[in-house]
Amino acid sequence: MNMPDKNFYSNRGEMALDRETLLQMQRRMLRIRHFDERASKMVKRGQIPGTVHTSIGQEAQVVGACMALGDGDYMSGNHRSHGHPIGKGSPLGPLMAELVGKGTGVCGGKGGSLHLADFAVGSLGESGIVGSSIPIATGAALSAKVLGNGRVSLAFFGDGAANQGCLYEAMNLAGSWDLPVIFLCENNQYALSTPAHTVTSGVIAERAAGFGIAGVRVEDGQDVLAVYDATRTAVERARRGEGPTLIEVVTYRFHEHSEGLRLGTDYRDAAEKEAWLERDPIVLFRQHLVADGVATDAELDALEAEVIAEVDEAVAFTDASPFPDPSVAFADLYTEPTPLRVAATLRGAS
Amino acid sequence: MNMPDKNFYSNRGEMALDRETLLQMQRRMLRIRHFDERASKMVKRGQIPGTVHTSIGQEAQVVGACMALGDGDYMSGNHRSHGHPIGKGSPLGPLMAELVGKGTGVCGGKGGSLHLADFAVGSLGESGIVGSSIPIATGAALSAKVLGNGRVSLAFFGDGAANQGCLYEAMNLAGSWDLPVIFLCENNQYALSTPAHTVTSGVIAERAAGFGIAGVRVEDGQDVLAVYDATRTAVERARRGEGPTLIEVVTYRFHEHSEGLRLGTDYRDAAEKEAWLERDPIVLFRQHLVADGVATDAELDALEAEVIAEVDEAVAFTDASPFPDPSVAFADLYTEPTPLRVAATLRGAS
Amino acid sequence: MAVMSYLGAIGAAQREAMEADERVVIIGEDVEANVYGTTGAGKSRKDKGDFLEMFGSNRIRNTPISEEVIVGAAAGAAMTGLRPIVDLSYSSFLYMAMDQFVNQVAKNRYMFGGQASMPVVFRSAMFYGLNTGAHHSDRPYPMFMNVPGLKIMVPASPSDAKGLLRTAVDLDDPVLTFEACPLWGLKEEVSEEEYRIPFGVGRVAREGSDVTIVAISSAVPESVAAAEALQAEGISAEVIDPRTLVPLDVDLILGSVARTGRLVVADPAHRTCGAAAEISAIVAEEAFDSLRAPIVRVATPDTQIPFSPALEKQLYPSRDGIAAAVRRVLGARPLIDAGV
Amino acid sequence: MAVMSYLGAIGAAQREAMEADERVVIIGEDVEANVYGTTGAGKSRKDKGDFLEMFGSNRIRNTPISEEVIVGAAAGAAMTGLRPIVDLSYSSFLYMAMDQFVNQVAKNRYMFGGQASMPVVFRSAMFYGLNTGAHHSDRPYPMFMNVPGLKIMVPASPSDAKGLLRTAVDLDDPVLTFEACPLWGLKEEVSEEEYRIPFGVGRVAREGSDVTIVAISSAVPESVAAAEALQAEGISAEVIDPRTLVPLDVDLILGSVARTGRLVVADPAHRTCGAAAEISAIVAEEAFDSLRAPIVRVATPDTQIPFSPALEKQLYPSRDGIAAAVRRVLGARPLIDAGV
Numbered sequence A, B: 001m002n003m004p005d006k007n008f009y010s011n012r013g014e015m016a017l018d019r020e021t022l023l024q025m026q027r028r029m030l031r032i033r034h035f036d037e038r039a040s041k042m043v044k045r046g047q048i049p050g051t052v053h054t055s056i057g058q059e060a061q062v063v064g065a066c067m068a069l070g071d072g073d074y075m076s077g078n079h080r081s082h083g084h085p086i087g088k089g090s091p092l093g094p095l096m097a098e099l100v101g102k103g104t105g106v107c108g109g110k111g112g113s114l115h116l117a118d119f120a121v122g123s124l125g126e127s128g129i130v131g132s133s134i135p136i137a138t139g140a141a142l143s144a145k146v147l148g149n150g151r152v153s154l155a156f157f158g159d160g161a162a163n164q165g166c167l168y169e170a171m172n173l174a175g176s177w178d179l180p181v182i183f184l185c186e187n188n189q190y191a192l193s194t195p196a197h198t199v200t201s202g203v204i205a206e207r208a209a210g211f212g213i214a215g216v217r218v219e220d221g222q223d224v225l226a227v228y229d230a231t232r233t234a235v236e237r238a239r240r241g242e243g244p245t246l247i248e249v250v251t252y253r254f255h256e257h258s259e260g261l262r263l264g265t266d267y268r269d270a271a272e273k274e275a276w277l278e279r280d281p282i283v284l285f286r287q288h289l290v291a292d293g294v295a296t297d298a299e300l301d302a303l304e305a306e307v308i309a310e311v312d313e314a315v316a317f318t319d320a321s322p323f324p325d326p327s328v329a330f331a332d333l334y335t336e337p338t339p340l341r342v343a344a345t346l347r348g349a350s
Numbered sequence C, D: 001m002a003v004m005s006y007l008g009a010i011g012a013a014q015r016e017a018m019e020a021d022e023r024v025v026i027i028g029e030d031v032e033a034n035v036y037g038t039t040g041a042g043k044s045r046k047d048k049g050d051f052l053e054m055f056g057s058n059r060i061r062n063t064p065i066s067e068e069v070i071v072g073a074a075a076g077a078a079m080t081g082l083r084p085i086v087d088l089s090y091s092s093f094l095y096m097a098m099d100q101f102v103n104q105v106a107k108n109r110y111m112f113g114g115q116a117s118m119p120v121v122f123r124s125a126m127f128y129g130l131n132t133g134a135h136h137s138d139r140p141y142p143m144f145m146n147v148p149g150l151k152i153m154v155p156a157s158p159s160d161a162k163g164l165l166r167t168a169v170d171l172d173d174p175v176l177t178f179e180a181c182p183l184w185g186l187k188e189e190v191s192e193e194e195y196r197i198p199f200g201v202g203r204v205a206r207e208g209s210d211v212t213i214v215a216i217s218s219a220v221p222e223s224v225a226a227a228e229a230l231q232a233e234g235i236s237a238e239v240i241d242p243r244t245l246v247p248l249d250v251d252l253i254l255g256s257v258a259r260t261g262r263l264v265v266a267d268p269a270h271r272t273c274g275a276a277a278e279i280s281a282i283v284a285e286e287a288f289d290s291l292r293a294p295i296v297r298v299a300t301p302d303t304q305i306p307f308s309p310a311l312e313k314q315l316y317p318s319r320d321g322i323a324a325a326v327r328r329v330l331g332a333r334p335l336i337d338a339g340v
């Protein structure tokens, strides 16, 4: 069990990172940006059914956290779902195909945007139910602990989800058992139309103390290194057996809650929006990379061009992929095939 | 919304109380003690079916809290259920009759020990489901707030229940809306066989701060005045519109988790038990009353005799009461009578 | 009369109820901003009819995302003098508060020997068929039907939605409403006057004599369409919409089966232990002598809901599937021939 | 062979499973102290066979009272290499974790296109009939039957409890076991060897030719007793215990009804949308031609469970009630007489 005195606060990434890692951060942020921009366009064109939530504006928060995890580490997420697997290194083609519902999608077309999962990179699933995947990540940490395999687990969730009771059950369980799990709250300051400050009593990061676990608030969630730093510290604590950490990252989403959603109310102030748009995490990090001499503008242009090509490829892969056969709807419920009764009347067959 | 700086800590009751109130405290503690002792005996004799959980040893914690509430105030509780309505002033006869399942029981025999409720004294119901009545008390506070009737609501729950997520949802909601509700944790240090310190990360009272509400830990829960003081302060805050408080009272149960339960393990240390048995809240308060000249030993003996007579009467009332007619099982599900289909096969009628 | 959509009718009922009784409050996520379209007449806060402006934030309660305490607090408020309408948006989120539904909302009145009354309405919308995947497509009314103490409405038309919701708010018992998003856009003439439709009284959506189709929620218009198609084949199908599942208008169903001798039940819920199972079982027990053919259920098969448009639509009761089921019960050899 | 109680058989299966596979862990409230009697051979920690001593606290996980995260964490652990057995004590506490059951446990494998497997067993006990009141008497298996993706076992004897539980732990799919406390004391000879009973294979508890009684959980011994009583009246009743509800041995039931022509279903769950409704509906659809009488359900009526001993017992399927239902289906005029 951890006591509150283990809490720490941090604001800026100061860990030494090699050039490759720094460029990988920018690459992954760009992947999220261009993947989501494309998905947004495809929604408007009617090429993606259902609902899509982008992480545009939140790339630093996503990538900073994911890059602090090892390849074997676990992760669960939420409806704002593309960034997480992309941040963890998932290839774009099967993700895009999933958004369209193609058979080559990462979930075979069964999941869609809301329920991406890519077990190959430790992505145990995005959850359309707000808060619901927090216990899942906690359980992955439990298996890591019981099996002693040294893995760490991270749960992404929003400021809205931070008011679901299961988070506190999870924090208490993880604190009691010193589980290697990180609870990462993406505080983009709104839950759909609801400003966090109107429905959140107290400060999310400060909730850790009462549960005897470490808590940290990253005030500048647009700074990928600050997020990386905080998460990395938490990962190291977890791997050393020192238990869980709650990280609250303050950030902002640049798009509407979901693509295509049109609300009559301006629940976000125009000046506020503008101020945040100026703190584009990708622009900021690019400036940092150039200023620090990590890469030249030309190199970073080339990097971006590569990412755009990747997204084009993902779309081409998607376009070339077939839709799944209708019978696929009846597979994968159980590990063994399950015959269903009276499906005959379903499609008008007599 | 309340900010953490409103938190306060307190350890001893210092509010001026008149003699009548002080004696009423002792009376209600004695009622709980003798009612529960009698119930315990009746369980052993097979006169009470089902499960019974006594509040013996915890009387100060219960009565100190209840006496701080006004008659019109609301209260919800848990499986350790007799103390709460008795503490709030409920007459003993219908409570005892309920434990036996008589038609004159406070719930007509439908509830039993686990589900006492006496709306006449603001008791909205004890819950057999651990934690489940916390949202109910929160809702009573919401109606008080919306209707502006000045009432306050209090939820009793245990240290075990403090790990149910709904408590934190309730604290956040009440904090966001400044609801007049008090969350009172009866920390008797065990949840059934499980020591609280093995499954509780952090300190329960300190969880309030992260939710922006007042938190207080009453270290000596055997001192009825200390509990009264803390609760009274919280009630006044609530009534002034300053929102909720979480109170954790440290106490101890003198009996086994439930009557008749026999566990093979000694999950409580003998020395620990003995030390707590010496801090009997009723003995302590009696000493206090005599020492402060509030009452003489003879007066307090007479008081106790009156209470014993009340319990005898409650048992006599119970004995004289009939069991409900079997048809009563089919009443009270809805406000209108609901005909049920095919009850004919139930009892072998053809 | 005015043309109202299904969603508009719900909004109108809520507005009437809020105006009629100060104890009625609306509690839910994003109700202030009218995200789900039933807490404001217009799409914009500035438009006429915005609930927040009309009723104020004391009665329009925008909540955190905390379904368990929302449901429980509404129950506690209902036990102490309010008459809340809780907007839970998607039906898939009800599970979050299952303990409160089963152990508090449904049981409190009974357990406490009638001391509590529970005048509270829980609204939620079933988003099935809209490619939102397994987490947002649930139709969970059957599990609530298995919980005594709850009342359940499943309106299939704008006018029923309005009239039933008014009744629901009046009732002193807890009501769950399951709204059908596939029907959100449905429009019809609806009275702008106050009116109420009683619970437990079904509606004959279409008369017929050869077969009874009992249809639930979005299966009602599909069944009517099937009946129209079957008419061309000389088959006369009666379509019954029970409108409320608890209480259920058993007499209407039994009376119809007594005339037609045949029953198909069309139910968008999962098949096993669904509403169709219950209706079938009632008829097999109480109208057996009238039955001339097997009872056929057209329900969603026992699989979860896939996202892909190539996979999802086939799963729900469709006009074609319902028509095929009708043909099947009519093609079945009469029992007399079966040598019984 | 050894004489084992129902509870002892469950403990034996858990012990075998823990010994057979290191990935099996037990998670739950008060499992360390063996409060519910299945995590220790003896009643005392010092006795031989205490699980905590045998397997250590890394594998015997005593939890806080936090059902939601317990269930979800077990699911997450199962998706990443453990094979947890979760002890939820009373079935009435499952609602606390309903979201995790429906939205994670049941859906994850499907939603993620088969990437996840979910080898986890959730044990809980139904305490009905023991005067514990409405909060501790639930028999909620029907609502889980309505959720595709879960497997459900309802053992009615010690040997079935042991053999089914071993299979459950082996399965890569999530299993819910609903244990019957009224049967806790039941004793019989049970093999001490390892053995497994497959899911989806029912058991003929008693053979007969006039009527089929499908009985669930504690209704099985009641039905056998009813059948014995009926024998004296010259009525031969077959009693079928499906043992698992998902998957359900439909063929066994249909085969029996094909011979007897009559069906009574005895089910301790609430009537509406209960397991009995499903079984009735399957037979009314698939064995209609064999049916010679109405299908009668003997289930718990749709009321909550009262505490008083004067009120409770009458509510559950009893031998008398089941016998009466059998007489009713046999007294019913044969259809041929009904002029069909």
Ligand SMILES: Cc1ncc(C[n+]2csc(CCOP(=O)(O)OP(=O)(O)O)c2C)c(N)n1
Residues within 6 Å of the ligand: A079, A080, A128, A129, A130, A131, A157, A158, A159, A160, A161, A162, A186, A188, A190, A191, A192, A257, C029, C065, C067, C089, C093, C096
């Ligand atoms: C249990 C549950 N309640 C409500 C919703 C509807 N909903 C979807 S996203 C959302 C807002 C979530 O806010 P937050 O957690 O802050 O994440 P963000 O969208 O801001 O990234 C809501 C209310 C849901 N999906 N699940």
Ligand SMILES: Cc1ncc(C[n+]2csc(CCOP(=O)(O)OP(=O)(O)O)c2C)c(N)n1
Residues within 6 Å of the ligand: B079, B080, B128, B129, B130, B131, B157, B158, B159, B160, B161, B162, B186, B188, B190, B191, B192, B257, D029, D065, D067, D089, D093, D096
């Ligand atoms: C949701 C739920 N989980 C588990 C139980 C079983 N149970 C009954 S009382 C109890 C212990 C409660 O401990 P605590 O809250 O500390 O109250 P205490 O009994 O110590 O007063 C448990 C686990 C229950 N009734 N409800």
Ligand SMILES: [Mg+2]
Residues within 6 Å of the ligand: A158, A159, A160, A186, A187, A188, A189, A190, A191, A192
């Ligand atoms: Mg947010």
Ligand SMILES: [Mg+2]
Residues within 6 Å of the ligand: B158, B159, B160, B186, B187, B188, B189, B190, B191, B192
């Ligand atoms: Mg305790």
